[in-house]
Amino acid sequence: MSALNIGRRNRLRPGKFVGAEDPRPTVPTIRFEQEGQQVGCIEGANLRKAAIDAGINPYKGLNNLNNCGGVGQCGTCVVEVVEGMQNLSPRSDVEQVYLADRPANYRLSCRTSVNGDVTVRTRPQAGAGSGSNSLMGALKSLIGK
Numbered sequence: 001m002s003a004l005n006i007g008r009r010n011r012l013r014p015g016k017f018v019g020a021e022d023p024r025p026t027v028p029t030i031r032f033e034q035e036g037q038q039v040g041c042i043e044g045a046n047l048r049k050a051a052i053d054a055g056i057n058p059y060k061g062l063n064n065l066n067n068c069g070g071v072g073q074c075g076t077c078v079v080e081v082v083e084g085m086q087n088l089s090p091r092s093d094v095e096q097v098y099l100a101d102r103p104a105n106y107r108l109s110c111r112t113s114v115n116g117d118v119t120v121r122t123r124p125q126a127g128a129g130s131g132s133n134s135l136m137g138a139l140k141s142l143i144g145k
């Protein structure tokens with residue numbers, strides 16, 4: 001007999017776990033601070049896509065119309081990481097360019113993978129850096145800020 005007979009009385013039932021620990025794998029949780037929303041995602045999920053799937057807009061103002069759609073070419077999908085920076089993919093070269101003048105905890109959501117729990121603030125103040133291809137980035141470049 002190859003299958004383990006655990007007996008009718010000892011069979012696992014949905015929602016019931018033998019022992020102290022839940023054997024189900026945990027999924028990363030993204031907490032969107034400003035929206036007061038929390039969503040679970042698969043490990044390696046794209047942060048921008050997770051936000052949009054949750055009905056959260058990663059863009060600010062005119063950048064809703066003036067963005068690259070998530071291919072890392074505009075620098076407008078900026079989020080501020082409040083907690084869990086260590087649970088995100090490292091900053092990419094594209095982010096180094098677009099966010100060169102932004103704080104280290106600012107990320108381009110379309111270039112960021114989520115590997116564990118994280119709390120983010122979407123559309124942070126002065127989110128788009130002067131290197132971005134956004135309207136605000138262009139204006140900042142013109143006025144030298």
Ligand code: FES
Pocket residue numbers: 067068069070071072073074075076077108109110111
């Ligand atoms: S959507 Fe354009 S860089 Fe992220």
